[in-house]
Amino acid sequence: xxxxxxxxxxxxxxxxxxxxxxxxxxxxxxxxxxxxxxxxxxxxxxxxxxxxxxxxxxxxxxxxxxxxxxxxxxxxxxxxxxxxxxxxxxxxxxxxxxxxxxxxxxxxxxxxxxxxxxxxxxxxxxxxxxxxxxxxxxxxxxxxxxxxxxxxxxxxxxxxxxxxxxxxxxxxxxxxxxxxxxxxxxxxxxxxxxxxxxxxxxxxxxxxxxxxxxxxxxxxxxxxxxxxxxx
Numbered sequence: 207x208x209x210x211x212x213x214x215x216x217x218x219x220x221x222x223x224x225x226x227x228x229x230x231x232x233x234x235x236x237x238x239x240x241x242x243x244x245x246x247x248x249x250x251x252x253x254x255x256x257x258x259x260x261x262x263x264x265x266x267x268x269x270x271x272x273x274x275x276x277x278x279x280x281x282x283x284x285x286x287x288x289x290x291x292x293x294x295x296x297x298x299x300x301x302x303x304x305x306x307x308x309x310x311x312x313x314x315x316x317x318x319x320x321x322x323x324x325x326x327x328x329x330x331x332x333x334x335x336x337x338x339x340x341x342x343x344x345x346x347x348x349x350x351x352x353x354x355x356x357x358x359x360x361x362x363x364x365x366x367x368x369x370x371x372x373x374x375x376x377x378x379x380x381x382x383x384x385x386x387x388x389x390x391x392x393x394x395x396x397x398x399x400x401x402x403x404x405x406x407x408x409x410x411x412x413x414x415x416x417x418x419x420x421x422x423x424x425x426x427x428x429x430x431x432x433x434x435x436x437x
Contacts, residue, residue, distance in 0.1 A: 207232055211266040211296065212253065213281060215244040217377055219272040222301075224251035236262045259288035266296040274380040275302045275387050282315040289319035299324045303384035305391040329388070330381055333374050334405045336367045337412065340433050341426055349433040368434050375427055379413035382406045 208231040212223050215235055223233045235253045237245050248255060256262035263269060263285070271281055278300060289295060298321045300312055309325045316323045343352040356364040374381070385406035392399040415426040422428075431437040 208268070209234070209266045210268045210270060211235065211256070211262045212270045212272060213262075213285075214273045215240060215248045215251075215253070216273065216380065217247070218380075219270075220247035220251045220253070222270065222272060223248070223253045227252035234262050234266065259285055260291065263288050263292060263296060265294070269296045269298050271298070271300045271302060273302065275304050275308065275383040278302045278304055278308065279312050279315060282312045286315055286319050289316070289321050295319070295321045297322045297324055299326050301326045303327050303329050303387050305387040307390060308387060330374070330384070331388075331402070331405060333370045334385075334408050336363075337371055337374070337430060338408060340367070340371070340430055344429045344433055349429075353433060353435075368436070371430055371434060372436055375412065375416045378409045378416060381409045382413065385409060 208226075210226055210231050211234045212219050212226075213236055215223075215237070219235075223235065227233045233251070233253045234256050235248050236259065237248060237255045238258070245255070269285070269289075271278060273281060282298075282300075285298075289298070298316050298319075300309065300323070304312065304325070304327070313323045313325075340349060340352065343349045353364070356367075383406075385402045389399050389402035389406065392402060412426055415421065415428075418425060418427075428437065
């Protein structure tokens with residue numbers, strides 16, 4: 207049975223942890239300093255709580271870093287002493303959407319520990335394009351017409367939109383940094399760079415809308431839910 211350690215316990219990390227647990231892996235995480243909501247997500251995903259970094263990593267086959275990209279290097283530094291002390295070392299897998307430049311910085315922190323380092327990633331550009339398209343249609347009063355057209359011509363795309371867009375709301379804040387990382391990666395190609403910089407701003411806008419305590423009728427999240435038939 208594979209033993210996999212994961213930090214952190216956000217929606218993405220807990221989702222990955224749940225899938226791994228369902229597949230028969232032993233999944234561990236570290237809850238020190240985390241919120242009750244994080245602890246509940248970990249419990250629901252059958253992730254065992256370790257008491258410290260050494261207990262988290264001892265005997266693990268893989269360590270997965272799944273958190274906002276601006277925290278990736280800090281986490282590597284946090285884990286480095288425990289990784290160095292281990293006789294049997296896990297593979298360190300950075301699953302964050304990082305630019306090659308940032309990956310090199312994280313890898314440089316891990317290299318002296320003797321741990322193998324793998325760069326992975328989970329990216330989300332199409333969800334932003336779909337959300338922007340729906341919001342634009344709503345602004346000009348043709349959101350329902352767009353849904354009717356997609357129902358006829360692109361039913362599979364519409365099904366993905368109805369699943370992926372609402373699932374994005376509580377993660378939009380962290381996707382800002384991920385899109386910024388992609389924009390940095392594309393810095394030598396200004397048109398492509400600017401696309402992802404704009405996507406980062408869109409996710410920031412949606413994160414703010416999602417955080418509104420009393421959303422008004424023009425709230426972007428409320429608008430998306432209405433067009434998608436979620437409210």
